[in-house]
Amino acid sequence: MRGEQINSQNIIARSATSVPSPQERDGGIDTVTKLIDVSRCIGCKACQVACSEWNDLRDEVGECVGEYDNPADLSPNTWQVMRFNEYENEQGNLEWLIRKDNCMHCAEPGCREACPAPGAIVQYANGIVDFNSELCIGCGYCVAGCPFDVPRISKKDGKSYKCTLCSDRVFNGLEPACVKSCPTGSIMFGTKKDMLDLAETRTDFLKSRGFDSAGIYDPSGVGGTHVIYVLQHADKPEIYNDLPRDPRISPMVDAWKGVTKPLMSAAIGLAALTGFFHYVTAGPKELSEEDIEAVRADEAREAERKAEREASERNREERS
Amino acid sequence: MTADRQEKGLLRYSGWTRLNHWLVAISFVLLVLSGLPFFHPFFWSLTGLFGGPTMTRILHPYIGLFMTLFFLIMAVSFFKESLLKRHDIQWLKQIRDVLTNRDERLPPVGKNNAGQKLVYWIMLFCVAGLLVTGLLIWQPYFADAVSITLRRLASMGHAYIAFLAITTLIIHIYSGIWVKGSFQAMIRGHVSKAWAKHHHGLWYEEEMKKEHRRGEIERQHTSSQPRGLE
Numbered sequence: 001m002r003g004e005q006i007n008s009q010n011i012i013a014r015s016a017t018s019v020p021s022p023q024e025r026d027g028g029i030d031t032v033t034k035l036i037d038v039s040r041c042i043g044c045k046a047c048q049v050a051c052s053e054w055n056d057l058r059d060e061v062g063e064c065v066g067e068y069d070n071p072a073d074l075s076p077n078t079w080q081v082m083r084f085n086e087y088e089n090e091q092g093n094l095e096w097l098i099r100k101d102n103c104m105h106c107a108e109p110g111c112r113e114a115c116p117a118p119g120a121i122v123q124y125a126n127g128i129v130d131f132n133s134e135l136c137i138g139c140g141y142c143v144a145g146c147p148f149d150v151p152r153i154s155k156k157d158g159k160s161y162k163c164t165l166c167s168d169r170v171f172n173g174l175e176p177a178c179v180k181s182c183p184t185g186s187i188m189f190g191t192k193k194d195m196l197d198l199a200e201t202r203t204d205f206l207k208s209r210g211f212d213s214a215g216i217y218d219p220s221g222v223g224g225t226h227v228i229y230v231l232q233h234a235d236k237p238e239i240y241n242d243l244p245r246d247p248r249i250s251p252m253v254d255a256w257k258g259v260t261k262p263l264m265s266a267a268i269g270l271a272a273l274t275g276f277f278h279y280v281t282a283g284p285k286e287l288s289e290e291d292i293e294a295v296r297a298d299e300a301r302e303a304e305r306k307a308e309r310e311a312s313e314r315n316r317e318e319r320s
Numbered sequence: 321m322t323a324d325r326q327e328k329g330l331l332r333y334s335g336w337t338r339l340n341h342w343l344v345a346i347s348f349v350l351l352v353l354s355g356l357p358f359f360h361p362f363f364w365s366l367t368g369l370f371g372g373p374t375m376t377r378i379l380h381p382y383i384g385l386f387m388t389l390f391f392l393i394m395a396v397s398f399f400k401e402s403l404l405k406r407h408d409i410q411w412l413k414q415i416r417d418v419l420t421n422r423d424e425r426l427p428p429v430g431k432n433n434a435g436q437k438l439v440y441w442i443m444l445f446c447v448a449g450l451l452v453t454g455l456l457i458w459q460p461y462f463a464d465a466v467s468i469t470l471r472r473l474a475s476m477g478h479a480y481i482a483f484l485a486i487t488t489l490i491i492h493i494y495s496g497i498w499v500k501g502s503f504q505a506m507i508r509g510h511v512s513k514a515w516a517k518h519h520h521g522l523w524y525e526e527e528m529k530k531e532h533r534r535g536e537i538e539r540q541h542t543s544s545q546p547r548g549l550e
Contacts, residue, residue, distance in 0.1 A: 016361035114475075116358040117373055137374040139358065140459040144471040153459060158374070252469075256476035264483045265360045271487050275494035278419070285421050285499040291514040299513075302532065310539070 007171065010125040015115035026125035032170060033127070033195040034179060036100050037202055037230040038240065039211070040186035043068065043082055043098040050181035051080050054166060074101065076154035079163040080178065083241035087233075099229070099240040100178070100187065103150045103163035105129045107223030110249040111162075113257050114145025127192065127226040128165045136160050145257075147222060147247035165226065195228060202230045221248030329512040330527050332431075332505045340394045341506055347387035352486055354380040359479060381458050384450065391447045398440055401431045407522070408434035428521025439492050446485035453478040 010029060011021040052058060059077035062070070068084040080102035087095045109129045112121040120135040121142065131142075131151075138158035142151045151160045166176035174180070175189040188198060199216045206214035215234025218224050229243075237243040333341070354376045356363035370376040407427045411418070411434045417425045418435070432440070456466050456474035463471060496503040501515045516524040 016364070018361065116361065118361050118364055135373075137377045138459055139377050140457065140463050140471075141358075141475065143463070144457070144468060144475050149468060153464070155460065158460060250469075250472050252472040252476050256472070256479055261360045261479070262362075264479075265362055268483070268486055268490065271490045272494075275490065275498075278494075279498060282419060282421055284497075285423065285519075287501070287512075287514050287518045288424075291518040295513040295517055298517075298528065302528075302535075306535065306539070 013123040014119045015121040016118040029125040030191040031127035033192040035188040035195040041098045046181040047178035050177040054177035076161040105226035110145035111142035114141040402440040431523040449481040
């Protein structure tokens, strides 16, 4: 798996693992963040090409569905898609909002919470959420767990894929491929602190240009993300192709994967134990001698009646 | 023939019923073993029984379909004898007497007692629920066509219903161990008359009436025929 060969001792959390993950070597590691400044994006899709190039992904050539999004959606072979939205602002002017849609690398990832396969999803000390595809079993739970609808299951190998934030590049001191390719500086990469500072500079600038509600998208519902946006209209994230306003792990996923499962597992064990101790204390349910006697009496009565009837019939026959 | 019948006792479960029951039981246990690893990582090692984690994920739904089919057949044949009657409510009210083996205080019940009937209805609900929720999250066949919200609901539902089913199964298996003779009934098909009278008084009466009628017919048959020939 990308990243793991490089360092398997700075994993702060693994899927389906309740014991601590190896994380002794997390000292001095700053969390990384990719900043996507939507206001500077020109929609050239250089980042999409760079992503395919670096990650050896070649999606099938699709068909034009009448919009600029190409491919139309994320897929196991397309880990990022530019989402084009035409927005009419308050002044009645058209704004072309282009959002680079990819994994947000949540600090509290819904995919990791939902994943049943130990270690198939790992969170590194630098904040990257990575899929360890060798351990992936293809159940699709991560798809249900993700608040951003990002992971996609491959038809080829049945495993789940998404943006790795180029963990292999990052572990070698390089920025992600998309960042490297961006001609406008719309995509930036660095430590989370630096990126938040930069994002603030950008929002201040946007505000000075009349975008009063410009802001940073770093949703706290998922503990913050390691991919953050600068939005011209941070008060209306929906207009950016349904970017969720307050993303969080669904209560249904929590109810499905949270404390209830260890509790129910314990209850199953307890049920079996209760049975055993019931047997030890109350003992088996057995027949009594009385039942056997009663049945014998019934049978005897039945035989008697039968004999009587036979006798009376014989009498009738003889008389006739 | 008569001696044979007496020795064997009463037929409780026919050969087909037993075959059906055990096909369901075996596949149910396989479903529990292959499903628990996805329920909680504590059970992850069970995937080793099915050829690895991915193979377990692939097999589980197919075993589920197999079980559903045979469960359906069994559910149809057990339907009538599983309808709750008035005496079943009384039996349930005296569940303390049931658990403490004070059987002499219990009202006589039919072929199935209220506990067995409840197992029937709970399992019927569970299997239907597990089938529907399972289909909705089945990768790679149906899940992709289902909305994410519905998949979340189905995943949660599948886990909760499975919990109910497993708990019911444990109670069901334990009852088979606890009530002496009942496990044997499902293995060999026959029970002694005393067993029937003790545990299922009304059913015993019914069977005795049937036996009596059978005896009558047999007797009339044998006694009338030679007369006709004379």
